[in-house]
Each structure stands twice: as C-alpha cells, then as structure tokens.
Amino acid sequence: MENVASLAVLLAFCAAIYALLASVVGRIQRKPFLIVSGERAVYSVWALLTIGAGILVYALVTGDFRFSYVVQHSNRSMPLLYKFAAWWGGQEGSLLFWSWLLSAYSSVVVFTNRRKHRDMMPYVIGVLMFVQTFFLLLNNFVVSPFKMLSQEGAIIAFQDGQGLNPLLQYPAMAIHPPMLYLGYVGFTVPFAFAIASLITRQPGEAWIHTTRRWTLVTWLFQSTGVMLGMAWAYHVLGWGGYWGWDPVENASLLPWLSGTAFLHSVMMQEKKGMMKVWNIILISTTFLLCIFGTSLTRTGLVSSVHAFAQSPLGKYCFSFLAICMAGIAYLILDRLQYLKSEAELESVISRESSFLFNNLILLASCFAVLWGTLFPVISEAVSGEKISLDAPWFNKLMIPIGLFLLILTGVGPLFAWRRTSAESLRRNFQWPGIASVVLVGALLAAGVRGFYALISFGFCLFVALTVLMEFYKGGRAIAAKNNMNLLRATLELTHRNTRRYGGYLVHMGIVLIFIGFTGAAFNKSDVKEMAVGDTLKLGRYDLKVVDLKEGENDVYSWNRASVDVLRGGDVIGTLAPEKRFYKASRQGTSEVGVRPRLNEDLYLNFGGMSDDGARAVIQAYVFPLVSWIWIGGLVLIGGTLVCLVPSKIKMQYARTEVVGITSKYAAVRK
C-alpha cells in the first residue's frame, strides 16, 4: 500500500511537470490539443494526490504503525477526529496537505474557467503547476510522509504510536491549520492570474474581476485561521493571552496584512485604473509571504516554541522564493509600459488617498512584523550578535499602527472619490466626532487612564457611529420610498450593494476586535499557592479552592482544582482548571477554567503543584472585554460572507461601468 502511495505522489510530480510544459508550449505554439491535455493533467495531479493522501489518512486512522509518520503522530487511543487531523499535525503530512489543496484548487480553477480566458489560462495553469511541482518535489524527495520504519533492512511495526501532540488535541486546533492552509494556498490562484495577465499583456482588469471572489474567500479562510489560532492560544496554552508575537503567529499574520492591503487597492484599479503595478506587487508579495510563512515554521530559521523540528527544507524553500522573486521582478520591469496608471491623485482628503494610506500602513506593519521576526537573523548577519525582539517591541510599534488603521476604517469609506468637500466632511463626521470626544471625556472623569486605551475607545465609537449612520441613512431613504420598516429596508439596502455594506460589516467587526484588544490595558492577574480552603481576591472576585483532585485514564494523568468564584459573598460559579500530562508523548497541557462574560473574563490556570505537593499553584487573571475579540471575529466573517453574495443591482452597476469604458475609449479616439 505504501508503494502505491509513493508511486501516486511520484506520478503526480511527473503529471504536474507535464501540465506545466504542455500548457505553456501549447500556448506558444498555438496547439489546442496540447493545451487541453495540459488541463487534463491538472485533474490527474489532483486524482493522484488524492490517492496518496487517502492512503496516508487511512494508515493514520487504522493505525498502521509501520509508517514512521503514523507512529509519530497517531496512536490507538486518540479519537477519530484527531487521528484524521494528524494528517496536518506533522511536517511531512502538512506539506502533503498543502500539495493536495493546491491541486484541488487548480482543478477547480481549470473547471470553472474551461470556457473563459482561453488565452490567459495556459499561463495560469503554468504558474499553478510551477508551484505544485515545487511542493511535490518536497513531498517526493525531501520530506516524504511514506517512510517506513526499518531495522536491519526489514520493515518493522510499532505496537502503538506517540499520538498527536496533545496541545493540538483541541477542536479549534484540529481545524485551525486547514483554515490557514486554505488561505495560504488560496492566494496562489489570484497570483497565478496576475502573472498570466502580465505575461499575455491582457487589456483591462480581467484578472481582478475573475479572482475577486477567490481573493475574498481566501482572505476569509485566512482571517478565520488567525482568529482560531488566537482562540486556541487563549484556551489551551494557559499563559493568559491570545497573541505573543511568536514567529509562527507572525507568519500567519504577514500574508493576512498584505492580502488585506491587496483587497483594498484592487478597488482603486477597478474603479480608477490606478495602482496597477502596485497590485501586481502586492499579490506577489502576499504569495511569497505565504510560501515564506509555510517555510518559516519548518526550517529552523527562527526558533519558536511552535516550530516544527529542523529539517533540510530551508535551502529548497529559499531557492524557490528567490526564483519567484526574480521572475516577478523581470516580468514587472519588462511590462511596465502596459501597467501605466489611468488617473492621478487629486486631493489628500479623498478616497484614493485613504486607500493609499491604508496600503502604506498595512505594508508598513507587514514590514515591521517581518523585521521583528527576522531580527535575530538580521542582527547576527550585521553585528555578529543574535538579538531578539520581544512582545513589548511589537506592541510599541503595532499599537499606533493599529490605531491609525482603525481611524482609516471609519473615515476612508466616507471620503468621496477624487476630493471631498468640507460640507460632506461636516455632515458625515460631526456627530460621531462629538460623541467620541464626549466618551473620552466621560472615561477620563470615571478614572480610566491610559493614553492609547482612551484613544482607542474614542476611535472605536467614532468608527462604529459612522458605520451605523451609513446603514441608518441608506435604510431610512429606502424605507421612506418603498414604505418598508427600517429593518427590512436595511436588509434591502445591504442586498443592493453587498460589497459596500458587507465591507462596512467587516469594518464593524474590526472595531469590535479593537474593543477587545483595548481591554488588555486593564488586565489584572495574581498567582498564589493554594490549599483546600485558601482564598484569593482578584478584582471583584473572591476565589476559594474547594477541592484538589488527581487521577488518570488511558491517555493522560491529571490534577484538577475546583475553585468557587464569589462576588460579594455569594457563589456565582465554580471553575475547574486542570493540568494534564499525556503519557504517550510525555507532555503536559493546561485546561484552563474560564468564566466568559461580555464585560470581562475570569480565567484560571492550574500552574502546577507546589514543591511539597500539598498546594496547587493557581494563576488567576481578569481579562476585560476579551469576548469582543471573538464576537468581532464572527461579525468579520459574516461581513465577508455578505460581500460574497451577488448584489441585487448588479445590472445597473455594470451599466455605469460600460459608460465609463466607452468614454475612455472615446477619449483615446480623439
């Protein structure tokens, strides 16, 4: 069976190379049969990889402990879900997962575009298969997941495996990697279209229109993946935070930042024909960062608590990145003429300008995160001393950046194209501005201190109000015209222009997330060694340990504390933080006890037993407003889904566009 799997993946490698060559050669020599056979080869890559991956999953689920990969990542006592999740729980498997996803995406692209973009598609396939070939090269020759255990030349089998890393045995974590990978891999598709459009010198913005949904869906997956990662860190790692600026977390954030910049700047190209070079650079950067992110965690370039073990992948990944960069740079420089902008910036207070600064800030933050992540490597190369930058550095830089972005979310969409009149500024921003100033004043009076926190709350209210006013104004106009109630009118409004109002919803989600972030300025924490009956006071809560227990089952041994939560003398709940020690992998995990509320979370972690074994070390935290991060994440996802729904007034929208194009052509003819 392992031979079949290896053979399938090897054949997939050959098929990918064939698809690459057949498509490109077929296009250059104008041989339709060759192009069609290239397309068929794309399907066969997917089919072959499905066989290979299917066998690996089958081995994981049934516990075929002859596979080295299965021994390291699965065992008999794990639930089925985690046996399946072990597919992406380790280095070799996760790279196979990458390949498989890319082949699936490629097949979908080929199928949905089978009658469209005939001149561009061969190159799209070419780019996709180029990336595919690289990953299959890794799958086949560098980190094959189908290595068998052998001793003195004979294949041997273990009785049981080590099991999936217990930190990963958590529902959110089982789906977090696929979400991130769906995002990482997905950006390859718009990238392929961008490059193909560049190679064939496509007139117009075909690649952007075709890939808009792809980019949105991909961005949605990526956002979901990042949010799930935060939720996992918060609930499982037990250090009482959701983001530690660890290199691996940063790796997932980098393409998200540049992808977000891309999502915004394509609007400039669609509406105004500006920023064409910039968009190609952005999508290429995003793609490269995806590859970089995938390799960062695996090459041991930067040490991280999450990193996979060191492996020889580094030189392959970085050569691949270098080749891609050189190719993209050549293409852009060679075709600069065709990427000329069709309009100019006119005013600092305009939509164009707000997009420009949105991009500037997102890219600056992307660069800052990259710089901080690679600082140990850079400083070692420059001064010979390895210097690391920690969370305080990132926070110092990213908090002002984040606040600037936050205010842009509010004002940007309300600036008019070209230039904004003073009258419209006053109309849109007067009341939100006054309300925010009042809020900050009230918070100051109530004793809230903290420069950034106050600014953040002020901005959050400002942006939230501008967004709500947009919905209200539009909704009221429709309600008056069509005699509807306001709620239905607002739904109708959203349906008429899903892109715009979905976008507002996403911005609203961002505001809620920022409210959650701001709460971190008021965190409280305490640690105490506690025996049964001991109490600890934290914020408004009194914590009392009522029981300490220990025990074990087949999979792990555990220590658990039962802690009564009292407020004003009344018991308002019981939390049971637990420490587990997994036997197979000999590793500990924390099951924190959380009392989530909209205003604040009470969060207890079982730190360990004291040295004499009689008391438990309880770490207690109060996290104000943290729930809003998760709520904001859901709103953001909802908003993105709204953006994906086709607008009801698409026809009218298209007509105005046609007018724009004819007038442009008319101008050329003159």
Add this chain to the structure above:
Amino acid sequence: MRKYGKFAALIVVVIAALVWLASTGVSETKTYYKTIAEVGQMGDRAFSERLRVAGDVEGASIQHVRGQVLFTLTQDKRQLKVAYTGTDPLPDTFRDGAQALADGHMGRDGVFLASKIQAKCASKYEAKPGQLRGAPAPPVNKST
C-alpha cells in the same frame, strides 16, 4: 506638483514616526542570545544587557532555596549557575536534563538571575531524529 508634495510630506511623516518608534523600541527591549562561553567573554556588558542563555539543565542540580530555584545550565562542558527569581511557576517541561532558556541578566556574583525560564521538551511538535528509539512502545513484530 504641490499636491504630490503634500502626499510625500505625509508619507514621510508616517514612515519617520514608525522608524523612530521601531529604533527606540529596539534599544529598550532587545535581548541578546548568548552561549555560556560568550557570556564569560562579554566583560562588564554582561551585567547591563538583557541576555538569553540556552543550555541543558544539569542532572540533579535543581534546588529550591528560600523561594528561589537554583540550577546549573551546561553547554559544551561550560557551566552557568542560574537563580530563578520570577513569580510564574516553572513550566512542566523544566526538569533535570531538559533544554532550558534562561532570560535575565548576569549578577555580580557570577550567578545568572533569570526572570523567565522557557524549557523545551525535546519532543515538542516533533521528535528529533534518533529520538524515536527511546519511544515507549518497542518494536515487536517484524514483517518483510
């Protein structure tokens, strides 16, 4: 051209502000990765800079003394005495023989004062090559 001047000025201001934040931030939070041997060669700088020293926890060297945890790190046959003074409980993975990362600064008496300890269990995320042999389940049935 004047309007482009405005854009350029704004962009320069934004970038300059970020660069200023970044560079002042570096001097405040930078931590030097040093080997035990290098710490010895740093001279007086070892007492002022924040350091991060990695090594193996020497067997049976962990002692609990008056709220402090004392242990010895070894790397390439060099040793460093460490006193952990932080408040967080030590990680589960911190035990004799584990790989540990001590974060803090050098004391004048030659004892490294660590405010944070990270310990890496060797099997975190993935077994290193060769580690499998010591795995709990021994090979049993041979097949060809």
